[in-house]
Amino acid sequence: MALLTSPTSRLTWQLSSWLSLFVCAPVVAGVLLGLLSVLQALLLAVVLGALQAMFIQYVVTPRVKGLQAIESGLLNFKDGDFSTSLAYNKNDELGDLCRLYNETASKLHQERQWIYQRELMLDKVLHSSPQALLLVNDKQQVVYSNHSARSLLFADLRVEGEQLSVLFARMPNGLAQALQAGKEGLFSVEQQHEQRQTWHLATGHFLLNNQAHTLYILKPMTREISRQEVQVWKKVIRVISHELNNSLAPVSSMLHSGQLLAQGIEDTRLARVFTTIDERIGKLSEFVQGYGRFAKLPQPQMKHFSWHNMMQGLTQQWAFTLLGELPEQGYGDDTQLEQLLINLLKNAHESGSPEADISVEVNCSEAQQEILVRDRGKGMSEAVMASALVPFYSTKSTGSGLGLALCREICEAHHGDISLHNRHHGGLVVRVHLPLA
Structure with missing residues (x-):
């Protein structure tokens, strides 16, 4: 320290100090500037990170959610599901796109429901x-x-x-x-x-x-052809009945007048002539009335009836054996069905079958009624069976050919059917199927 007390020494020391400061100043300045650059970079990074986070949070994330929602909706479309709607409802382009998607999905869903209802209706129509x-x-x-x-x-x-x-x-x-x-x-x-x-x-x-x-x-087409065939026969019968009635009325009147004029004449031959004419007029009138009943068969009055009561009435007219357990109730026009059974039993008795072999059986299921009338008569050849249900066809010399034709007409009026079958070892079975409703 004593050396610095001299003026020369002090000057030298000052010059050295200033020279050192002059030499170190740029280094110090560089260090300070480096520190400032690091702080600015850090500050800039923080600001950019914050901006990036805000951009992701407020710009990117909603759009990603919107795109994900659209992607999910399109996948639903691909799977055929139009019932899902998108929840994204921002006021931007993606929001508009999502709203358009929801409108399209709703319309497609409604159209699918409409098509589904039409398919159900079409399927029901086809199956019916x-x-x-x-x-x-x-x-x-x-x-x-x-x-x-x-x-x-x-x-x-x-x-x-x-x-x-x-x-x-x-x-x-x-x-x-x-x-x-x-x-x-x-x-x-x-x-x-x-x-x-x-x-x-x-x-x-x-x-x-x-x-x-x-x-x-x-x-x-069997039923349709038969229906048209029966309609033609009915028209023919109505024309014939009309003409016969127009002829029978004046003939009957003239017969009555002739009987009155011949009252004072005692001639057995003349009386026999009048009696024969009267009998033939009666037979012909009965014949015309029978055809008229076939041609003007009324629509059946469908109702429930008792099979027991009907069978009791039939047993008083024809002898037959009742097979199986009789159902309690039937459904249909009991008057017409009774006439059907009368005709079938009449044919069975006229077939030459023993009375003990004539039987009636009635079976009912949930959907239909089945009536079986059996006999052990001569049966039918294939040619006869093919025409047996046709009006006017008869193999009997005194038959009108309307018994089985009337039976078929009654069955078809009840929306049922009738069929004839030869039995083994001789005889015939007539099957009648009628719906229960």
Whole structure:
């Protein structure tokens, strides 16, 4: 310290200090500037991070949620689900897109419900149709069949997925041949325990899911042809009855006048002539009245009735054996059904059957009533059986040919059917099927 007391030493020390400060100042300044740059960088990073977080929170995240919602909705569309709506409702482009999606989904959902209701209605109509419907693809595989097709052709079994060639073995020959030929028109089918039936085949070809399909429509025509045939006979009968009545009335009047004029004449031959004419007029009037009842059969008055009361009334007119347990109630026009049974029992007695072998059986299920009338008479040949239900056809010399025709008319008026079958070891059985409702 003593050395610094000299002026020279102090000057030298001062010069050295200033020189050192001059030399170190840039270094210090650089250090200070470096510290300031780091702080600015850190501050800038913090600000940018905050801005980024705010951008993600308020801009990116809502849009990501909106895009996710649209993606989820489109996946629902892909799965066929139009019942889901999107909750994103911001006032931006994605919000507008989501609202458009919700409107589209709602409209598609309503249209699907409408189409579903139409499909249900169409399915009900097709299954209720009396026509048998078979839809077959280009591989000859059944893809659809209605109830009529299953009950009439396949004994109520589902046949979807079956090959049509395999099903031919289950069908009657006439039906299988008609389907194999694929030609539209009428054809006949021989059914076991049934009369020969007439059918009409119609076909349609179209594309379904870009695959060729064939629709077979089978319509039973037996009842329709019979109905038209009966209507023609009724018109003929009405014309004949009208003409006969117009002739019988003046003949009967003239007969009465002739009897009055011949009262003072005692001639047995003349009396015999008048008696014969009167008998023939009576027979002819009865004949015309019988045909008139057939031609003017009234609509049946459907109601519940007692089978026991009806059978008790029949036993007083005809002898027969009642088989099985008799149902308590029947349904239909009891007057017409009683006339049906009278005609069938009359035919059974006239067939030459012993009275002990004539029987009546009545069975009821949930859907129908079945009446069976059996005898051990001569039966019927195939030719006679084919025409037995036709009006005016009779193998009896004194028959009018209206008994079985009237029975058929009564059955069809009740929406039922009647069939005739020869029995083993001789005799005939008449089957009558009537609906319960």
